[in-house]
Amino acid sequence: MTQRTLIPALIFTMASVMVTSSAIARDSIEVVGSSTVYPFSTVVAERYGRATGKPTPKIESTGSGGGMKLFCSGVGTNYPDITNSSRRMKASEFKKCQTNGVRDVIEVQIGYDGIVIANSVAAAPMKLSRKDIFLALAAQVPGAIEGELIDNPYSTWNQVNPALPNTAIEVLGPPPTSGTRDAFAELGLEGGCKGIAWIKAMKKTNKSAFKALCHTVREDGRYIEAGENDNLIVQKLEANPAALGVFGFSFLDQNADKVQGAQIESVEPTFESIADKSYPISRPLFFYVKKAHVDVVPGIQGYLNEFTSEKAWGEEGYLAEKGMIPLPSEERAAMAASTRGLVPMKGNEALK
């Protein structure tokens, strides 16, 4: 090719690449959102694709917040159809969806996920309460006098609670961007925080100070942010029996020969204890669907039917096999009916 034709040819290639690609209609479902729900929605997508022979939905793990942002940006094939979330949609996100024209959103709760605090099987199992967790990991803890706050002075577990072993506090856990961290702060730390009477009273008088106190994790190196990769935390725990780690139940389930879950308020994290809610640190998992896309992108209804079928999310379904804790059967039946019937959120739900 001579130079005379080379440059125009190049410009033409680039331009045509952009024009043709932006005009492509989508024939596969696009799912974004939580990395906690990702392992479950991917299984459903794969089974759906293999059983029907239709294109398999594409699933991106963007985190709950990132997924909501993409999901609520607008209606049309440039935007995702479904977002996964390891927490309920916030009121601010619902509002953003509404202003961007995403009017009818179907909310589907799929089950629960337990958050475990585990250590290496080489060490003795831990027996913690949520109060112990709060005192060991919060940035500020109550001092000697009521109402006084001091920087967290504890360096060993038996300083927190004399019944615990005399080992240094060293906890590996997810970074603030992670939904697991949010849930751990809300259910674990805040749960322990409320155990102290005057702080609980503060919740009514000064909510933001209460939240700042109860959700802030110490930053003096006792809590180590180990990244989003839970496998890495398991490996580090194996190498360091003195450390504890915070991660999702499915990783405990898969690595039972390496790590053991700590009892929280004398309840061991097991499939059954999370399902009957006696294990205190568990959270609901959701996904959200754009109703306007159901008739535009083929396969959404089929994907929803597959997800809400008993063989998927039932007590003996394949999602339970992957470590998801199913909803109680009555709630499950009701949720399946409203999902398959494409009943959108009304806007009067108690969103935070």
Next chain:
Amino acid sequence: MTESVNNLDKIKQSLSRRNRAEKRFRWYGRLAIFIGLAAVMVLFTDIISKGHGAFRITYIELEVTYDQDRIGVENLTDPEQLANGNWEALSKAALRNEFNDVSGRRDKRKLYGLISSGAGFDLKDRLLANPLLLGETEKVWILADDDIDTYYKSWLDGESYAARMSAKQLQWIDELHAQGKIRLQFNSNLFTRGDSREPEQAGIRGAVMGSLLTLILTLLLSFPIGVSAAIYLEEFAPRNRWTDFIEVNINNLAAVPSIIFGLLGLAIFINFFHIPRSVPIVGGLVLTLMTLPTIIITSRAAIKSVPPSIREAALGMGASKYQVVLHHVLPLSLPGMLTGAIIGMAQALGESAPLLMIGMVAFIVDIPAGFSDPATVLPVQIFLWADSPERAFIEKTSAAIMVLLSFLIIMNTVAVWLRKRLERRW
């Protein structure tokens, strides 16, 4: 006279000291190389020791009857019937047939857990490839579940991991092993299938195809643009403040962290031009931006190494500047440019950070066939597998790393070979 003797003595005295210094210096060099090689060796042994297991996978031999009534399919050419067929019934019946004393819901579930959840679909593919099998019975090696695979491999190695196995399952595996009905086979799924959430069904074909499509586009765009920019800057552009400014910027771009290119791609290609997320087109465009500076810099170096006498001779023969460049400088510098391009491509092949922003970090099962199909790439596949809870993905991750490394080794070897083969010394 005495003075020169003194000098000679001095030289003799210092000789051994200088020899020692030289020896020491050589040893420093050897030590540096040794440290580098040792690090590579540690990396390779770690990856290979973890990943070699993934190239073999557990199969269980069962007697399968392709019972028409059980599947619920009468006509094998009707796609509707095929989609609704109960294919799992085939593998389940085969298992019940093998262990006919199993009863009770719980035990049956454990029994069905011995083989891969995709086994039914594998049997479907087998039947469609050979429709005469309908109604017949044959012995088939069926893919085992990942938990069984992990257990069986660890058991063969003498360090059994049975935490996810029930006592019944252990007993069944023992029986199968005693009858020679369970064995390890070459894991061809690893190379022929796309991603899967079931480790035993997961393969890297989709990621390899995605990498290939992305790299083709990257090469098609970045090589001509990079080479044209280099030729203009080296041969035609005047030397002034503007060209200096451009040069500084190009060198700067080569050092910009790759994630920045991802953000740029997100802002321009996806948000402005509305190219869909996760497709090789947008990946190729972003990687083009990333490899352009590398290609421009290496191409300029290649053009610079062409001696001025060649240009002067051509000009002296009456060639125009355009002819000098196109007929003489470009052919002579092409080997260097190609080497630079291959190294740039190898860099692009190993890149995952910029693709994070443009949606190529996604779970994609279908193998991409074109530039506008959703795709992922090899390094991203490694990242996704490393993040999965299932134990069996650990060895898959290392196996994928081995494949990526072998691609990189091949590309870099070709670059070295090209340089040796084609480069001229003046």
